[in-house]
Amino acid sequence: MGQKTETALFNRDLSWLKFNERILMEAERETVPLLERIKFLSIFSSNLDEFYRVRMPVLLALEKLSNREDNDIKIEADLLNTANALITDQQQRYGKTLKENIIPQLKANHINLVYGKPFPAGIKKQVTRYFLSQVLAFMQPVSLTSETNFFPSNNALYFLVTLNKEGNEQSVILNIPSNELARFYKVELEDETYVVFLDDIVRFHLDLIFKDAEITGCFSFKVTRDAEIDLKDEYSGSLSEQLEAQLLKRDSGLATRFLHQPGIPKNVLVLLKKIFNLKKANMVEGGQYHNLKDFMGFPVSNSKLSNASWPKLCNTDVVNGSLTDEIVKNDIIIHTPYQSYDSVLRFFNEAAIDPDVQEIYLTIYRVASDSKIINALISAAKNGKKVFVLVELKARFDEANNIKWAKKMKAQGVEIVYSVTALKVHAKVALVKRKTGNRMLYTGLLATGNFNESTAAFYTDHILMTANKAILREIELLFIFLAKRVKPSSADLIKFEHILVAQFNLQQKFIEWIDREIAHAKSGHEASITIKLNNLEEKVLINKLYEASQAGVEITMLVRSICRLIPGVKGLSENIKVIRIVDRYLEHGRVFIFNNLGKQEVYLGSADWMNRNIYRRIEVCFPVYDEKIKTEILNLVDIQKQDNVQAVVIDAQMNNIPVKKDGTLIASQHDIYEFLKN
Structure with a gap:
């Protein structure tokens, strides 16, 4: 695409600090309940500690390299000073909010800090x-x-x-x-x-x-x-x-x-x-x-x-029957934390005790410290079933917990496989194989977030329960590959037709679908893309989005945290809008919607568009084929695109600009809860 788009990127670390500023904005807002504002102060502080642990070493090393006369590598000028200035400003705002606003309001409510x-x-x-x-x-x-x-x-x-x-x-x-x-x-x-x-x-x-x-x-x-x-x-x-x-x-x-x-x-x-x-x-x-x-x-x-209570909604009313039978009839989707996680726990519990179940497969990235899912897998192994678990030991800050559970499972007969050294497995997939008569029945879970009942209470994610044989056969092929403990090479790439797997076909498919929207726009047809991510960093895909914008494709990006794409630049990205939503729950689901001449393709999955996710991890994105569920996802995303209470738009200077409050007030998380309730 040329030099212009290659260099038109926000700095990753400054973008991350601007995300933390968005957290601080919630603590500053008078309309947020007082005790919730204190929680946002906590999140801001926790994030900043992580920045100093994970990112500051890199900035310090970059600063040292930039001062070397023998170095011809171009390094962003004054990056460390800019980051420090941002942090200083935010910490001053933090102190002012706490001392001049929150503590006096606590006192007015007979709470004396x-x-x-x-x-x-x-x-x-x-x-x-x-x-x-x-x-x-x-x-x-x-x-x-x-x-x-x-x-x-x-x-x-x-x-x-x-x-x-x-x-x-x-x-x-x-x-x-x-x-x-x-x-x-x-x-x-x-x-x-x-x-x-x-x-x-x-x-x-x-x-x-x-x-x-x-x-x-x-x-x-x-x-x-x-x-x-x-x-x-x-x-x-x-x-x-x-x-x-x-x-x-x-x-x-x-x-x-x-x-x-x-x-x-x-x-x-x-x-x-x-x-x-x-x-x-x-x-x-x-x-x-x-x-x-x-x-x-x-x-x-x-x-x-505090925030008004939102009791967990139930979307599966099976009490006496089998959840498996319901999944075989129709796909089921669970939207946490609005809907109860109990159905996910039940999926594994039923599999552990069902005499027809022969094999269970699961990927683990981050699990709860007292994981009920792992206990169900241990019971399944003790009940004579083959249980295969791919454990990712390199999940940052969760290494010790994952090692603990891996040892416990292995001691109880679960087959444990660790990912290869240079490749993280970040996919969130599970497969259960039942033998009924002479046929094998497959059911599975494909998710945008970890199999973790603790984080499911405050992470917004989507978990698809399906018996779609075509999808689950490909999940089985993926588990067979993972069991080999090798890195993907061109010689052994599996041809996935339904699921998208990083290292195999994920980036190529996304590029292909963006190109299709570009072709539709150039032919005079309506063309649009909506993508929801935690982080947006990878240059090839960003450049492809810039190309789509220049062709007239309308693009909406819902990006919670790091965003290196610069929106709203004339001649480059004027058709791209970037929305950031921060509210009581952590936005975590990844959603990919391509208009496709009105026959919308909808994918969910584990993959952010970061270098690590695209090039150094095994990620899985999966199609939503069920028309009812597809419509539901489109409705949820549409509500978020209309948010004018909790949303900000990111401008070309990286600022968090509150959305103009025209007409009806829409706070997307509240409205999604009401939508799912009704």
């Missing part, structure tokens, strides 16, 4: 009792000297306490045990509720820990460490190799940020920098309280200050 000052007399005795009976058990002070050997855990909370003991200045590192105890402690007194930080419970009882010393200072800090990243997902050739070399020079889990309360004596800060190996970390002065993601556990419930 006590911070930065001694406890009110009425609650002091109870708080001290809690400190002595519960908190003191976890106190582990460490004297700070040039010989100190101490490794602060990632994102754990600590105090640097300065003491004067008989005329000698001393410094001590003291843990704040927020991983062992709740971050907030609540005291009810008459008609008032008091909520205190665990930090302050420790801070205001230091005299009970250091009884023979004068406490001269107490400063909070935390260290954020990098997480493993695969740079081949983003960069190719020389730049990827140079970045890898930069990162490999550093210790595992190197600190990327030292966030501390202002006022730590300079000589102590120098010592901390040395013993914590902080020479490559961002030294950031912050507030008194860190890890405000812990606001997710704010210990107050009040229906008047």
